[in-house]
Amino acid sequence: MDYERYLNETGIGRKPSPIRSQHAKLVCLEPEDDAIYLTGGLPNHSTFPAVKATFQLRDGSSIELDHKATKDALQYDATPGFKELLNWIYELQRQVHNPPTYNNNKHPGEMKCIMTNGAQHGLSLVMGNLVCKDDICLMESPAYAGAISVLNHLKPKMIPIDTDKHGIIPSELRKVLSRWNPSTIQQPGKDGPKLLYCVPTCGNPTGASLTLERKKEIYELAREYKFLIIEDDPYFYLRSKPYVPSFLSMDTDGLVLRMDSVSKVVSAGIRIGVLTGPAPLIDTFTCNIETSVQHTSGLSQQFLLALLKKWGYEGFFANADKMASFYEKRKYECLEAARNHLQDVAEWDEPAGGMFLWIKLKVKDAHPVVEKLIQEKNVFVAPGWYFTLDSKPCPYIRVAFSNTTYENMNKAFESLAQVIQKYKSENE
Numbered sequence: 136m137d138y139e140r141y142l143n144e145t146g147i148g149r150k151p152s153p154i155r156s157q158h159a160k161l162v163c164l165e166p167e168d169d170a171i172y173l174t175g176g177l178p179n180h181s182t183f184p185a186v187k188a189t190f191q192l193r194d195g196s197s198i199e200l201d202h203k204a205t206k207d208a209l210q211y212d213a214t215p216g217f218k219e220l221l222n223w224i225y226e227l228q229r230q231v232h233n234p235p236t237y238n239n240n241k242h243p244g245e246m247k248c249i250m251t252n253g254a255q256h257g258l259s260l261v262m263g264n265l266v267c268k269d270d271i272c273l274m275e276s277p278a279y280a281g282a283i284s285v286l287n288h289l290k291p292k293m294i295p296i297d298t299d300k301h302g303i304i305p306s307e308l309r310k311v312l313s314r315w316n317p318s319t320i321q322q323p324g325k326d327g328p329k330l331l332y333c334v335p336t337c338g339n340p341t342g343a344s345l346t347l348e349r350k351k352e353i354y355e356l357a358r359e360y361k362f363l364i365i366e367d368d369p370y371f372y373l374r375s376k377p378y379v380p381s382f383l384s385m386d387t388d389g390l391v392l393r394m395d396s397v398s399k400v401v402s403a404g405i406r407i408g409v410l411t412g413p414a415p416l417i418d419t420f421t422c423n424i425e426t427s428v429q430h431t432s433g434l435s436q437q438f439l440l441a442l443l444k445k446w447g448y449e450g451f452f453a454n455a456d457k458m459a460s461f462y463e464k465r466k467y468e469c470l471e472a473a474r475n476h477l478q479d480v481a482e483w484d485e486p487a488g489g490m491f492l493w494i495k496l497k498v499k500d501a502h503p504v505v506e507k508l509i510q511e512k513n514v515f516v517a518p519g520w521y522f523t524l525d526s527k528p529c530p531y532i533r534v535a536f537s538n539t540t541y542e543n544m545n546k547a548f549e550s551l552a553q554v555i556q557k558y559k560s561e562n563e
Contacts, residue, residue, distance in 0.1 A: 209434065343486065373488050
């Protein structure tokens with residue numbers, strides 16, 4: 136596997152920071168190694184104003200960062216992440232996904248993980264080091280607005296792949312791929328697709344989840360045409376068990392870059408994500424972090440580590456189940472509110488889970504309806520064109536039910552129905 140062929144000029148040019156690389160060796164040493172480190176400009180920890188921290192949890196218990204943990208949290212650390220936290224994450228990835236590339240140093244794409252400042256940071260690292268102008272990027276359609284925004288300034292050729300209530304339709308993907316010959320696609324001068332981007336679980340904006348059968352078919356197409364799968368999966372733990380196996384879990388060829396996030400199961404504000412994929416590509420992204428943000432917040436990492444150690448893996452999965460149940464209840468409340476008010480003016484499919492309902496209004500273009508909804512009713516929703524690859528009129532809207540009440544959903548949908556009826560009477 137030649138991973139350099141997937142990198143853009145920026146990615147190929149990434150080199151490790153010599154000082155950060157030496158510092159990484161330092162933080163892996165044990166105290167008894169008695170190292171004398173005079174290389175990096177580490178602030179003296181005795182000048183840090185905080186010496187310990189306590190976090191009160193919702194269940195009445197607490198976690199404490201002692202003097203050492205607080206000192207480490209407030210000091211520079213290794214770019215990939217705190218060693219103990221990374222080890223915890225590696226084991227989590229093994230338990231949940233167990234890819235063929237895990238702990239397989241004979242594979243050119245051995246699995247590797249780094250901590251990122253949220254999944255969006257991971258997505259930016261991936262696209263910013265892979266995508267060149269006019270590269271072919273296959274995108275599920277509709278697609279996450281944040282991914283479209285990241286790609287827009289890179290100016291690739293984004294090709295939409297149709298979806299339904301179960302995500303990407305493999306036959307539609309195969310139809311798009313039929314314009315290329317897989318036997319010659321890697322030859323110099325050929326312009327085959329570089330990557331496929333998708334949110335496979337409880338998708339954003341649709342709430343759709345790919346089935347195992349579809350994932351297997353899509354992965355085989357990736358193997359045949361040698362494109363990377365960008366598996367952006369922040370809602371993975373918000374779908375009730377059993378979990379549908381991930382693309383990472385079937386990645387025999389080292390073609391998957393996976394983004395995970397703790398935003399949905401712990402906290403969005405601590406800004407922690409995990410980027411997992413083939414070591415040669417992860418090393419490139421690490422070089423990028425070394426010369427930009429250097430590493431994810433130390434305080435956030437130490438808080439997360441203390442919480443995960445308190446929970447253990449069993450507690451982590453129990454919390455994930457609790458989150459999935461919480462948002463499932465919100466989903467059903469949203470669906471009930473929609474049935475109460477929108478059946479005559481809109482249609483929708485039940486999402487597999489997550490945080491969103493994707494609603495098709497019975498109008499040609501939802502954007503002017505959304506504008507009136509905001510202006511006249513002070514109700515905010517996302518117009519569907521945010522999630523499309525062109526600027527054509529789109530009849531869809533995305534509604535987030537994650538952080539509101541049943542009463543507010545009813546009020547919002549009643550207002551939406553009124554605005555739609557008024558708009559249709561004035562324009563049709």
